[in-house]
Amino acid sequence: MIKKFDKKDEESGSGSNPFQHLEKSAVLQEARIFNETPINPRRCLHILTKIIYLLNQGEHFGTMEATEAFFAMTRLFQSNDQTLRRMCYLTIKEMANISEDVIIVTSSLTKDMTGKEDVYRGPAIRALCRITDTTMLQAIERYMKQAIVDKVPSVSSSALVSSLHMVKMSYDVVKRWVNEAQEAASSDNIMVQYHALGLLYHLRKNDRLAVSKMLNKFTKSGLKSPFAYCMLIRIASKLLEETEAGHDSPLFDFIESCLRNKHEMVVYEAASAIVHMPNCTARELAPAVSVLQLFCSSPKAALRYAAVRTLNKVAMKHPSAVTACNLDLENLITDSNRSIATLAITTLLKTGSESSVDRLMKQISSFVSEISDEFKVVVVQAISALCQKYPRKHSVMMNFLSNMLRDDGGFEYKRAIVDCIISIIEENPESKETGLAHLCEFIEDCEHTVLATKILHLLGKEGPRTPSPSKYIRFIFNRVVLESEAVRAAAVSALAKFGAQNDDLLPSVLVLMQRCMMDSDDEVRDRATFYMNVLQQKQKALNAAYIFNGENTHCAPSLNLRALVELTQKPFDMKSVPLANTPITEQKTEFAPVATSKLPEKPGPTRQDIYQEQLAAIPEFQGLGSLFKTSEAVQLTEAETEYVVRCVKHTFARHMVFQFDCTNTLNDQLLQKVMVQMEPSEAYEVLHYVPAANLPYSQPGSCYSLVRLPEDDPTAVSCTFSCTLKYLVKDCDPNTGEPDDDGYDDEYVLEDLEVTVADHIQKVLKPNFAAAWDEVGDDFEKEETFALASVRTLDEAVGNIISFLGMQPCERSDKVPENKNSHILFLAGVFRGGHDVLVRSRLALADGVTMQVTVRSSDETVVDIILASVG
């Protein structure tokens, strides 16, 4: 009965596609036969199929042509051909967003939805709900309610699912159908049950009590549908998580009982829910793990995949719980589905012993090229974790990683490998040379600028300290010849570091620099000129300041400025160049600042830049100079009080500005002339208050206080302020926000605000601490020993010192190696006014912690301040 397609097509074999060369305009032309009487169902059906096929291929229909075709299609409702009618519903749904005035079919659909023909009713409901909006929905509400409880499952399901789609748009209307949905939930049909449960949950999800009641009811009565069980398990585990109920909760018992359900889908859902629960202990995990273990030998690939993927997650937190499955996992290594095999191996890597590592690695390398990038990243992560666990295996890993690095792969994959190699180098000094050699080889042919600059920076940092630095020079200089500007600039910086640290290489480096000075790019040229001049001075102090530690200290754009200074030899105050305030975490971002300065994705303005701009706009704060440091916000009130106030401390050369961000949480009050009065405990002098004029309900506003730091006593770095919020209250209408004319003064006591030594010091990362230490020199060096009786571990002591002084730990010295009872911590910073401060702190663990602090700075007062505040 279906129209045979063109004979020719049929003869040309299976390669033909009757829809292949469809022209939209030709199809729309054909659609005119919709208007012919009598209707020819077969031809019309074929044309509708073509239209839907075109829409499905992503063909674009203009509003005009779509509307025209849509209106012609509406005539087809006169035909009683079943398939044709069903295709009309589909066309309505597909065109709902393209055509105009689709609502004209509402009455036809309503008729079908309530008619006798069951085959029409379900699809008609779904089409109707697709084109209905909130106002029209009320007109069909009665029919919807009836449909939800209809005894024909397809009708009821259709109504429930359509209601679910409409919850987003018309929550208030759909909410009224809860009773009908409740009734549908006790239907015998498994899909109706599932859909009803889904709708009920969506309507009630914000009411925890109602959800809990609903769970209680359904978990007791028992359901037939495996889908509904899965949904119940999800709801139950979410509720468990929210209420932080323990594992003795009946909900947990319910989930555990689902492990014995006869449907694999339900069993898996329950096992997965248990595995994903936070704070699960080995005892609760055991039954879940044992069902997953059974699934590992299932003939269904999807089930094996699901099981091993979940076991892999368990292994991250509880490797010992998975050890029992090792044998089953071993069998999966040869699985024909490579995703399953990879997951099995990475799981084994987490749970297995050191001796099995070699074998597993060999297995992976046999098929690593066949798996998708996502899984390759999983493999790399597993290796990375393994290296930390078994540092002695680093040579096997390094070999493997270097092979992976040579294969094809996307950016994410390569980056994961490079990060992994870098972390191995940092953890294992003996692997440094091999690692650097692999990375050198990689940048020879690397299309990712970010990775190339990152590696060049690492080479510059680590290369000069290796036994034979000269071999890296060739790789670096090749970059200068072959790569893009950003990479060339990074290569020049790396070269300079070699020249600065290795005297015998210096002459050759200078020759190379000279060539770089003829580069076509400004940045590369500037850097080369700058480094050339610094290197020619042959002064250790200059090298330390401008080559090893210079880059991170000052904003990248100022690099050119510095080059200019070197050339013109004019006096120039370096201290007026603001410090780069990237939040420095040594591990990852230390490579970034200079290397990325030329990349298209420029970093946005930092938090401090934003504050600087805001403050500069206030007339009272002009003439304070550039902003030195901005602290993190400090809460001065409890979280849920009438007024919420937090303070941000801005430090300038001789002043501090306190910014109070206030929020009024009372909707019947308008506050005016809001300010925070401050009473200092030391010789700090409050110069100005800048009040916030208006503080309406829930709109945050800021007021400021300007404080002068005591000039005659520079050692007074800490001070406590008692603070009081003062304001004029005007009562107002909670609904309109209209205030009364009269108000009264009131005040509100805030918590005390502390200024500490950390507020005067800006963190600075010195990648080469020793060089910086020599550069500052021992003119103002002081040393003192303290006993920290209350501190029990070195880790704790290190943490305390860092947070107290607010300085940047260098050389990864913030990490205390395990099982050591002495440690040296290196800290660097810049004191207010621009003096470098370096602290070397030797810690020894005996009963408490004994700490010998050595401070160096370019200014004696600063040294005294630090020591005084530590003591």
Add this chain to the structure above:
Amino acid sequence: MDTEPSLYTVKAVLILDNDGERLYAKYYDDTYPSVKEQKAFEKNIFSKTHRTDSEIALLEGLTVVYKSNIDLFFYVVGSSHENELMLMAVLNCLFDSLSQMLRKNVERRALLENMEGLFLAVDEIVDGGVILESDPQQVVHRVALRGEDVPYSEQTVTQVMKTKLKWS
């Protein structure tokens, strides 16, 4: 699960031919909003799956279950947090329904000659990302497509009988 419990399970249903060309594609959310992104995704999916005989993969952060038959590739796509077996249920239902409708002739040409049957079947299996039905018998029954060689009148009678039997 870190996601909200929800009935929205399926992100896409795809059928590609053995050149990786789209025969059918229905996306239920905005993971791939434009046709260009969709086609790129389909290309990636096809290149990763057409040579292997396995039935599940993780691609672009999504779980993809698939099945191939002669010159057709069927895919069901869901979030990586989704229960893989649910997605599998959808895939099996789609395949079995088509297999019945096409009288076990699940191949490209037969499918192209019955596109309307495919459209209607998928519409009965998944609605806006929600699994509407997972039983192929029900789907075939609801699509109620007339077979080519069964006369119209006879078909209706069988159908009426079936309906009677089902709901009596």
